[in-house]
Amino acid sequence: MSISWCDFFAGWVGGICGLAVGHPADTIKVRKQTFHEMRSIQIAIQTFKYEGIHGFYKGLGFPLLTTGALNALFFGAYGNFIRVLEEFHKKYDPENKDDRKYRRSNIFLAGVCAGIVQVALATPVEIVKIQLQTQTGTWEKHNMKTYLGPVTVFKQIFRARGIRGLYHGSLVTIFRDSFSSGLYVLTYAEFLDILNGPQDILSVLFAGGMAGLISWGSIMPLDVIKSRIQSDDISNREYKGIVDCATKSYKRDGIGVFGRGFVICSLRSFPVNGAIFLGYEWALKKCQTTTTAFST
Numbered sequence: 177m178s179i180s181w182c183d184f185f186a187g188w189v190g191g192i193c194g195l196a197v198g199h200p201a202d203t204i205k206v207r208k209q210t211f212h213e214m215r216s217i218q219i220a221i222q223t224f225k226y227e228g229i230h231g232f233y234k235g236l237g238f239p240l241l242t243t244g245a246l247n248a249l250f251f252g253a254y255g256n257f258i259r260v261l262e263e264f265h266k267k268y269d270p271e272n273k274d275d276r277k278y279r280r281s282n283i284f285l286a287g288v289c290a291g292i293v294q295v296a297l298a299t300p301v302e303i304v305k306i307q308l309q310t311q312t313g314t315w316e317k318h319n320m321k322t323y324l325g326p327v328t329v330f331k332q333i334f335r336a337r338g339i340r341g342l343y344h345g346s347l348v349t350i351f352r353d354s355f356s357s358g359l360y361v362l363t364y365a366e367f368l369d370i371l372n373g374p375q376d377i378l379s380v381l382f383a384g385g386m387a388g389l390i391s392w393g394s395i396m397p398l399d400v401i402k403s404r405i406q407s408d409d410i411s412n413r414e415y416k417g418i419v420d421c422a423t424k425s426y427k428r429d430g431i432g433v434f435g436r437g438f439v440i441c442s443l444r445s446f447p448v449n450g451a452i453f454l455g456y457e458w459a460l461k462k463c464q465t466t467t468t469a470f471s472t
Contacts, residue, residue, distance in 0.1 A: 182463035183255030184248040190456030191247025194448045195239055200232035201444030205437040206309045209403040216440045235308035237326055242301045246294055251456060254290035254361060258282055283365050284358040291357025295349050300342040302349070303406045304329045310407045336410045345405040348418050352398040360391035364453060374457045381450035388449025392441050397434035399441075401425070 207219050214222075223231040261282040269278075307329045333341040367383035374380055392399070401421050408414050415421035425433045 180255055180259070181252070182460055182467060184252030185463050186456045186458075186460035187251025188244035188248035189459035190251065190452040190454075191243040191245075193455030194247070194452035195236075195243045197451045198444050198448035199236050199239065201440055201448075203232050203234060203309045205440045205444065206306055206403050206407070208440060209400045209437045210306075210310050210407045216437075234311065235305040235326070239301065239305055242297065246297055246301060247452065247456075249297055250290050250294045250357070253293040254286050254357075257286035257289045261286060280362060280365075284362045287358035287361035288354045290361075291353040291355075292350060294357075295346060295353055298353065299344075299346040299349050300330075302402075303333065303342060303344060306403060306406045307333075307410075333410050341410060344408075344410075345402050348398055348402045348405060351418075352395045352402055356391040356395045359394055360387050360449075363387040363390050377454065380454050380457050384453030385446035385450040387453070388445035389442055392445045393438065396438050396441065397422075400434050400436055403437075 204216050204219050204223070207223070208214060208216055220232075227234075261278070265278045265282070304326045308326065330342070333344075337344065364383050364387035367386050368374060368379060371379035371383060401418055404425060405415050405418070405421050415424065422434075
């Protein structure tokens, strides 16, 4: 089976659309998950007071260069995985001509596989982003970091820990992204079926928003643990692993810590993922139309 490059291109466009909408809220979410006893509104106020608008866009440079690649990798892998699964079922179950019998399982499994694939790029990207986002200036005295930008973070992590340092937290990222990615694309497909399909802009925005909301909500505790592990001091690690981080977080902050960032993440997820899928559907249609025109 030949690879469809339109899925990669559409994913890249969708990723840029989502980043444009959601980075400020993502910064607040990460800071809430890593700092202690601060509300989202307090973080937003303090960020603006001491750092201005620029504070909400810390860590943006690196994702701006990579978010298109991340989403291209995810949607490209997803589109090609699902075609492999569909062809497999057509070959071994020829009576199921419309593929409806396996449709939901194909979508979910392709999403899981795509989520795992993207971890290879997502882990170093998110470590750099989170290290920058938790560099706050003067209002959090315990967190006075001195990174000048993503290149500085990358160099310091690599110098201190080598390639393993750039993949610190990759295991929890796999746990987080595999299940949530399957749920993400399945939720989107189910809502599109209920609504008017990908041709309707409002349906795409709503289905994409619900996909982001439900998938993120399902793995919020893992996201908190991941943020804490990846924001850890690269030269003096506080957490030894997933269980150690979960145990120490619970002892220090109680069970509520595993829901930190849920509200801001929910408020962010809906518009961001609506924008991602809108950009994805638009670019996919344009690419497929152009490819068909050139091939005829």
